[in-house]
Each structure stands twice: as C-alpha cells, then as structure tokens.
Amino acid sequence: MNVTVIGLGLIGGSIAKDLRKNGFATAITGVDANSEHAGKAKEIGLVDQVLPLEEALSAADLVIIAIPVDKIKLLLPQVLDLISDRTTVTDMGSTKKSLTAVVENHPKRRNYVAAHPMSGTENSGPEAALEGLFSNKIAIICDHEKSGPQHLALIEKMFQSMEMNIAYMSSDEQDHSTAFISHLPHAAAYALANAVQDKEDRSIILDLASGGFRSTVRLAKSTPSMWGPIFQQNKEYVVDSLEVYIKHLIDFKESIEHDEKRMYELMNNANNIRSILGGENPSLIKNEEKIVKFYTK
Structure with a gap:
C-alpha cells in the first residue's frame, strides 16, 4: 500500500515507523513544509521519498495528515480536492469539530475518516519519532457514519496494525x-x-x-x-x-x-x-457489533 504522510514530526514519523515495521505500508512518501524536517526524515528512513503535495497525493492509497490543527483546517479541503476517488484520507488532529465542519459538504467527504490517536510525548521533529508509541493506546474515530465503509475499514485496519484500541465518538464528544x-x-x-x-x-x-x-x-x-x-x-x-x-x-x-x-x-x-x-476501564464497552464505544461521564 502506498502511504503518504503529511507532517514528519513525532506523530507522523511514529506512524510511519509502525506502518513500515508491521508491513501495512509497502511505500511511504513524505510531505513537510519544513525542508530541514523533510531531509532528516528521508535521512533516517522514516520515508522512502519526499515529494511536493500534489505529486505525493497522485499515487497514494492512504493519506495521513499529521500537522498542527490550524494547518489541517486549511489543508484538508485541498487534499480532498486532489485525491483520486479511491484514496482514503485521515488526520491525526487533537480537535475535531472545526476540522470536520470545513469538509462537511465536500464531494469527497466520504473518503475522509476523522481520527485522533491518544498518544504522544513533549518532543517534536522527525528524530522524536518512536516505534510502538501507539501500542495499547486508544484511537478515536469521529463521525464514522459519514465515512465510506471501505475508507473506514482501512483506517480501522491501520490502527489495529498499530495495536491500538478503537473508540467511536461524535466530533463534539471527542x-x-x-x-x-x-x-x-x-x-x-x-x-x-x-x-x-x-x-x-x-x-x-x-x-x-x-x-x-x-x-x-x-x-x-x-x-x-x-x-x-x-x-x-x-x-x-x-x-x-x-x-x-x-x-x-x-x-x-x-x-x-x-x-x-x-x-x-x-x-x-x-x-x-x-x-x-489502574484497573479495567469500565468506559470501554464492546457492543454487539464488536465496535468499541468510549463514554465519559
């Protein structure tokens, strides 16, 4: 699978490490506005190549956006404009309502899966990337009913390959x-x-x-x-x-x-x-469809 990662810092770099190791990605292309970060990511093997955005999207099966949320808000509609009908897009932003709102009526909204992996460190940049950062952590998928079944299934499979537990919420709940x-x-x-x-x-x-x-x-x-x-x-x-x-x-x-x-x-x-x-988390409940739902009081 050809994966394009936009944003080659802690989160994007750590995802790239995991997807390469577990075989989910056969080729990883990087995009980063910071040329120094882009060069370092290529140097240390986080990505196979670094390309301009449009070129990086042209052959992508999956696009992962891992940049600050204000930048995601601007870039996400552009990415959906440029991808093919078969390409899946997800973002790793910590906020969701403002991001999902900007693509609510986009023609390719169903190609997009809004997500938030609940893990990280205080460090940044490509060299901060860690293998196994997401293992046994929770990945939140938001407004899953607005994503196409094949796109949702791909992101679920990606998080499962990273050994994450999946929670489903609305953007507001998240x-x-x-x-x-x-x-x-x-x-x-x-x-x-x-x-x-x-x-x-x-x-x-x-x-x-x-x-x-x-x-x-x-x-x-x-x-x-x-x-x-x-x-x-x-x-x-x-x-x-x-x-x-x-x-x-x-x-x-x-x-x-x-x-x-x-x-x-x-x-x-x-x-x-x-x-x-310390004990079993009662807020993670599997329903009859084997979907994990995350509740908060």
Missing part, C-alpha cells in the same frame, strides 16, 4: 472528552511552569526540582505552535475544563487554610483515581 484528559493537563503544565518561573528565587527552586515536579511540568515543553491552535479550536471546552479545575484548586486551597479535615477528604477522594486508571 472535543469535550479530550478537553479534560489531554488539553487541560497541557494547559495546567504551562501555567505551573510559568508560576515557578515567576518567582524571584526561581533558580533555587529549580535546583531543588525532583521527579515529582519534573513529571508534572513535562508537558510544558510541548511545542506552542501545535498546542496553541488546539486550545483555540477547542476553546469552549478547554475553558470549561479550566473553570472546573480552578474551582477544585480553590476548594483545595481553602481546605488547607481553614479545614484540615476537608483537606484530607479531598486528598482521599483524589486517590480514587488509582482504581479508575
């Missing part, structure tokens, strides 16, 4: 859910990093930083050019999630100040997250 489990942690990490840097004696504080702080603030190293558009495209739900988070921060702050018993109650309640994340 954006609401990821606001809490993905976008909020990144926003909180940026705020925490800025809070520490705002201290006059920050050099001493940072010298003392150990594993707990470093793991909590790790996401603040994520690329602003990728995460800024995510926050903006999912603004409504990200703001909602931040308001809930701020409410709990204030509650915890006030318990420390005025109510020690309440403070312990809040910490013990927070400890319940161990059983939620």
Whole structure:
C-alpha cells in the first residue's frame, strides 16, 4: 500500500515507523513544509521519498495528515480536492469539530475518516519519532457514519496494525472528552511552569526540582505552535475544563487554610483515581457489533 504522510514530526514519523515495521505500508512518501524536517526524515528512513503535495497525493492509497490543527483546517479541503476517488484520507488532529465542519459538504467527504490517536510525548521533529508509541493506546474515530465503509475499514485496519484500541465518538464528544484528559493537563503544565518561573528565587527552586515536579511540568515543553491552535479550536471546552479545575484548586486551597479535615477528604477522594486508571476501564464497552464505544461521564 502506498502511504503518504503529511507532517514528519513525532506523530507522523511514529506512524510511519509502525506502518513500515508491521508491513501495512509497502511505500511511504513524505510531505513537510519544513525542508530541514523533510531531509532528516528521508535521512533516517522514516520515508522512502519526499515529494511536493500534489505529486505525493497522485499515487497514494492512504493519506495521513499529521500537522498542527490550524494547518489541517486549511489543508484538508485541498487534499480532498486532489485525491483520486479511491484514496482514503485521515488526520491525526487533537480537535475535531472545526476540522470536520470545513469538509462537511465536500464531494469527497466520504473518503475522509476523522481520527485522533491518544498518544504522544513533549518532543517534536522527525528524530522524536518512536516505534510502538501507539501500542495499547486508544484511537478515536469521529463521525464514522459519514465515512465510506471501505475508507473506514482501512483506517480501522491501520490502527489495529498499530495495536491500538478503537473508540467511536461524535466530533463534539471527542472535543469535550479530550478537553479534560489531554488539553487541560497541557494547559495546567504551562501555567505551573510559568508560576515557578515567576518567582524571584526561581533558580533555587529549580535546583531543588525532583521527579515529582519534573513529571508534572513535562508537558510544558510541548511545542506552542501545535498546542496553541488546539486550545483555540477547542476553546469552549478547554475553558470549561479550566473553570472546573480552578474551582477544585480553590476548594483545595481553602481546605488547607481553614479545614484540615476537608483537606484530607479531598486528598482521599483524589486517590480514587488509582482504581479508575489502574484497573479495567469500565468506559470501554464492546457492543454487539464488536465496535468499541468510549463514554465519559
């Protein structure tokens, strides 16, 4: 299968690694606006060749778009304009409502499968690509009923070849859910990093930083050019999630100040997250058609 990957950074590069290793792709063509990234991706073997967009799409059976979501919004209609009727297109963006809206009435809408693999690191660029990054993670497919059966089946097969579990949601459900489990942690990490840097004696504080702080603030190293558009495209739900988070921060702050018993109650309640994340996830349910559906409360 001829696969074209647009965007040769962490996500696109990691997908290319997996699809080459598992034999899903027989040839991989890369497209990247950054010539340095394109050259490095070819040099380290992520792709077989790097071509201009139109040429890269001409022989593609599958097109994977893995660039920042603001760029996907601009590029996706163009890609659908250029592909053949048989070509399948998918994107790896972390937001979905704004992306699906721009191609809602496109003549080749059924060639497109809106997707979001729930995995990543704070690193970027072709050299950040990791084999097995997506193994045992969740891949969300959105508005699957709007995709043609053959195109949907191909993307399902791709994710299964990467050892991913598949969840099906509407674009709105996806954006609401990821606001809490993905976008909020990144926003909180940026705020925490800025809070520490705002201290006059920050050099001493940072010298003392150990594993707990470093793991909590790790996401603040994520690329602003990728995460800024995510926050903006999912603004409504990200703001909602931040308001809930701020409410709990204030509650915890006030318990420390005025109510020690309440403070312990809040910490013990927070400890319940161990059983939620550590055991079998009740939110992944297989229905009678063997389709996994992801629910959030």
